[in-house]
Amino acid sequence: MGQQDFIAVDWGTTNRRAYRIREGQVIDSMQDALGVTAVPSGGFEQEVARLRACLGDAPMLLAGMIGSNRGWMDAGYVATPATLAQISAAMVAPMDGVHIVPGVSHVAQGRGDVMRGEEVQLLGAICANLAPSDALLCQPGTHCKWAWMTDGAIARFVTAMTGEMFALLKQHALIGQEMTGEISAGDAFADGVRDGARGDLLASLFGVRPASLLGLRARADAAAYVSGLLIGADCAAYATGQRVHLLADAALGALYASAILQLGGQAVRIDSRAAFIAGATRLWENLT
Amino acid sequence: MGQQDFIAVDWGTTNRRAYRIREGQVIDSMQDALGVTAVPSGGFEQEVARLRACLGDAPMLLAGMIGSNRGWMDAGYVATPATLAQISAAMVAPMDGVHIVPGVSHVAQGRGDVMRGEEVQLLGAICANLAPSDALLCQPGTHCKWAWMTDGAIARFVTAMTGEMFALLKQHALIGQEMTGEISAGDAFADGVRDGARGDLLASLFGVRPASLLGLRARADAAAYVSGLLIGADCAAYATGQRVHLLADAALGALYASAILQLGGQAVRIDSRAAFIAGATRLWENLT
Numbered sequence: 001m002g003q004q005d006f007i008a009v010d011w012g013t014t015n016r017r018a019y020r021i022r023e024g025q026v027i028d029s030m031q032d033a034l035g036v037t038a039v040p041s042g043g044f045e046q047e048v049a050r051l052r053a054c055l056g057d058a059p060m061l062l063a064g065m066i067g068s069n070r071g072w073m074d075a076g077y078v079a080t081p082a083t084l085a086q087i088s089a090a091m092v093a094p095m096d097g098v099h100i101v102p103g104v105s106h107v108a109q110g111r112g113d114v115m116r117g118e119e120v121q122l123l124g125a126i127c128a129n130l131a132p133s134d135a136l137l138c139q140p141g142t143h144c145k146w147a148w149m150t151d152g153a154i155a156r157f158v159t160a161m162t163g164e165m166f167a168l169l170k171q172h173a174l175i176g177q178e179m180t181g182e183i184s185a186g187d188a189f190a191d192g193v194r195d196g197a198r199g200d201l202l203a204s205l206f207g208v209r210p211a212s213l214l215g216l217r218a219r220a221d222a223a224a225y226v227s228g229l230l231i232g233a234d235c236a237a238y239a240t241g242q243r244v245h246l247l248a249d250a251a252l253g254a255l256y257a258s259a260i261l262q263l264g265g266q267a268v269r270i271d272s273r274a275a276f277i278a279g280a281t282r283l284w285e286n287l288t
Numbered sequence: 289m290g291q292q293d294f295i296a297v298d299w300g301t302t303n304r305r306a307y308r309i310r311e312g313q314v315i316d317s318m319q320d321a322l323g324v325t326a327v328p329s330g331g332f333e334q335e336v337a338r339l340r341a342c343l344g345d346a347p348m349l350l351a352g353m354i355g356s357n358r359g360w361m362d363a364g365y366v367a368t369p370a371t372l373a374q375i376s377a378a379m380v381a382p383m384d385g386v387h388i389v390p391g392v393s394h395v396a397q398g399r400g401d402v403m404r405g406e407e408v409q410l411l412g413a414i415c416a417n418l419a420p421s422d423a424l425l426c427q428p429g430t431h432c433k434w435a436w437m438t439d440g441a442i443a444r445f446v447t448a449m450t451g452e453m454f455a456l457l458k459q460h461a462l463i464g465q466e467m468t469g470e471i472s473a474g475d476a477f478a479d480g481v482r483d484g485a486r487g488d489l490l491a492s493l494f495g496v497r498p499a500s501l502l503g504l505r506a507r508a509d510a511a512a513y514v515s516g517l518l519i520g521a522d523c524a525a526y527a528t529g530q531r532v533h534l535l536a537d538a539a540l541g542a543l544y545a546s547a548i549l550q551l552g553g554q555a556v557r558i559d560s561r562a563a564f565i566a567g568a569t570r571l572w573e574n575l576t
Contacts, residue, residue: 105502111483111495112502143494159498160490164462172460174452195399199487200525202448202518206431207399210447214393214400230490237488 004288005058007051008280010117011066013037020055024281028055036064036071044072048098061284063101063276064117067092077105077114081153084123084279088286099287106156113159118145121247121272124279126152130270131245138244139272140231140252142167146238162234169226175208178222185258188221192228193259197236204229227255235259247272292576293346295339296568298405299354301325308343312569316343324352324359332360336386349572351389352405355380365393365402369441372411372567376574387575394444401447406433409535409560412567414440418558419533426532427560428519428540430455434526450522457514463496466510473546476509480516481547485524492517515543523547535560 005027009018014035020028030051039047048060067075073094078086082104090102103116118139125131126149133152139145142163148155170179183189195204208226211217217225235256238244243266246253257267293315297306302323308316318339327335336348355363361382366374370392378390391404406427413419414437421440427433430451436444458467471477483492496514499505505513523544526532531554534541545555 105498107502107504110479110504111492112498112504113495114498114501144490158488158491159494160488161461161463161494162490165490165493168456168460172456173449175449191398200446200448201489202432202450202453202522203446203525204399205453206447206449207401210393210400210402213402214395216395216398216400234490237491 003285005056006284007055007058007060008277008284009051009060009062009064009066010120010276011036011062011064011071012117013065013070016064018051018055019277019280020058021277021281021284024277026277030054036066036068045095048095059097059099061091061099061101061280061287063120063280067100067102068116073100075100075102077103080104080106080157081150081155082119083153084127084282085286087119087123088283091283091287101283104154104157106158108156113157115145115157115159118147119154120279120283121275122147122149122154122279123152124277124282125245125247125270125275127282128274128278130275130278131268136238136242136244137270138239138246138248138256140246140248140256144234158238160234160237162230166227166230169205170223173205175205175222175226178208178212178219179226181220181223183224183227183255185255186224188217188224189228189255189258190262191217192225192230193232193235193262196229196232196234197240197263199236201229201233228259231255231259232263235263235265239263239265241265243268245270247275291573293344294572295343295346295348296565296572297339297348297350297352297354298408298564299324299350299352299359300405301353301358304352306339306343307565307568308346309565309569309572312565314565318342324354324356333383336383347385347387349379349387349389349568349575351408351568355388355390356404361388363388363390365391368392368394368445369438369443370407371441372415372570373574375407375411376571379571379575389571392442392445394446396444401445403433403445403447406435407442408567408571409563410435410437410442410567411440412565412570413533413535413558413563415570416562416566418563418566419556424526424530424532425558426527426534426536426544428534428536428544432522446526448522448525450518454515454518457493458511461493463493463510463514466496466500466507467514469508469511471512471515471543473543474512476505476512477516477543477546478550479505480513480518481520481523481550484517484520484522485528485551489517489521516547519543519547520551523551523553527551527553529553531556533558535563
């Protein structure tokens, strides 16, 4: 007898992606810009009805910022080391037939970190044998997650504001006016990775304008160089000489893979959508 | 017979400070917000007349962004190692009786840096025996300069966007909303210095919000912690175990001195106004 269909939603701050899943396979999906900040307080039951009108009636599993204090209901955090069974057991139900996945917190030596939504991909990557059960996984983006998995559990993790910093610099810093060129994993990006690994990021960033002034770098290369600096600083802290399983889109995945390779590591690209579906399915199976 | 009076102007992007100097002593001074960006193209001769109306007729020595391509006349750069005599010889005169000090450039291993205005303080600190002729000097601020002096010359230097980064984060980053507290060299600042020296700045910055969420740090301490992170990252790159001569105002000088001490270095505070006056006077003596 087959498992009942369910709908898994990756419901973030500014976007949501919903999948109707039958026996581990996506049979229908949708995505839109109705992230949690776009839904008025008290409007989530109606949003659930709308998603069901689109994908068909079924119980739902919601992951991401929907479970934060800015979302529908605060689902709290499971502390590291966090297993799939623990996360499944800690889900909360804001209404019948709707379950929200908790986040994961990590505290060590007085420093803390949190994730909310990424845990489904991380655990799913292991479930689907996309990565071994002891591995370093990386999810690049606005807030880049580095997660060390042990025996299939999220043992520890750290978040770097890599993507947010790039956007901040481009939009608001004095060097932002130079950061208009295309970004690819070419020579300027590689120079950035090399300098980003030096450990003097604040000086390397300042150096962007003098490099143009003094004719040391073409202005069109500034954006790629800064991208390399930030990704290089990020990867140098965690990936040097390591095997890293990357959960990223094509463009960002190519940049991170290039930086990791340059720093003497190995990058293994993983399908992040497949990881999410596998993680959601296993969480659902645990629940039912 | 005494040297003729002259007027030294530290003419920056947003401010200017002018001093009438007689035999190395300031006999009158003024400052206002008429930085180079506030003066319309073609308006500098009139501004010179205004300064003379205020401080009395005298020849003038202008330093800072006034000598950039956004100022009155591009005075170029003297390459490191830059001596006082070389800088004096490279001054340009946009009109009779007015001399503009060139900047200094440093290029090494493909990386470049520039300064414009700071060189007068640096060389003046040595002239006035405020620092030995072989020393590491630091000028904290929006763009913090670290300069290594050798035989009284500016041998090499590097600039970090420390102050600009703090302002960017406070005004535009997600953690900015937490950065509202007072900043002093207390425990939160010291924690920041310690973490800033770890070499994972992008992660430490992200950690500000989780630390509040998880109750690991009082929200009122976030600004001091971030200040410590940035100043700590800055000082860890250059000041660890070093004797650093600081040219800074009281508030920033206290923070840098505390960070340098924490990182095993020694901080010697120098009067930056006295250094500027001494540097301007010696440049003027060389010229006349």
